[in-house]
Amino acid sequence: MRKDMKTALSIKGLVVRYGAVEALKGIDIEVKEGEIVALLGANGAGKTSTLRTISGLVEPAEGSIMLYDEEIAGKEAEKVAGLGIAQSPEGRAVFRDFTVEENLKIGAFTLKDKQQIQKNFERVYKYFPVLEERKNQVASTLSGGEQQMLAIARALMSSPKVLLLDEPSLGLAPLIVQDIMNIVKEIRQEGTTIIIVEQNAAQTLKIADYAYLLELGQINTHGESEVLRNDPKLIEAYLGSH
Structure with missing residues (x-):
């Protein structure tokens, strides 16, 4: 196969x-x-x-x-x-003094198409609804699990192959790990x-x-x-x- x-x-x-x-x-x-x-x-x-x-x-x-x-x-x-190719690094390396939305914009730095960037925002907010709720929050105020979600979402903003x-x-925590693993499967199912x-x-x-x-x-x-x-x-x- x-x-x-x-x-x-x-x-x-x-x-x-x-x-x-x-x-x-x-x-x-x-x-x-x-x-x-x-x-x-x-x-x-x-x-x-x-x-x-x-x-x-x-x-x-x-x-x-x-x-x-x-x-x-x-x-x-x-x-x-x-x-x-996009990498979500070990240790949830988010830009701590920037908001969630600013972090995500940085992730899209390789893209020029504004419509594609908007689609990517919609996509990552679908995977991680909590990030949309916290989009104006500074990254350092997020929980560890939310920062990990932000690190993955930021990598996805570049439409990686x-x-x-x-x-x-x-x-x-084990429950957060389960959530993240399920989202990883979903990202794969959509073609990444x-x-x-x-x-x-x-x-x-x-x-x-x-x-x-x-x-x-x-x-x-x-x-x-x-x-x-x-x-x-x-x-x-x-x-x-x-």
């Missing part, structure tokens, strides 16, 4: 170094159009480095990153954003391809189509999420505590 789908993002032989430390040791990842692909693993496995390299915040030492037919490895972050989500459940980095493997495998498990900068295993959810080794290492 998966092999018949169009490839949205293809990573081959990706190496990332921070000085003498090799954070990624030649990984290969394939993301099909319209999928949710999960990158799982412990802290320091290379998950965030992968996302930051895709979005142009980190320059790879070696390897290729193809967005459809375009090579984006080593391009500046602004150019990558313009080509259709591929949305990168870095630890969207981090530090949130998603790569999600998470430590909460059990929750993520419920919504993902395919998953890669990273260990110390290498792919340990990968496969359909349903299969990985029933893998005894994975259950013991990552799913037992959830």
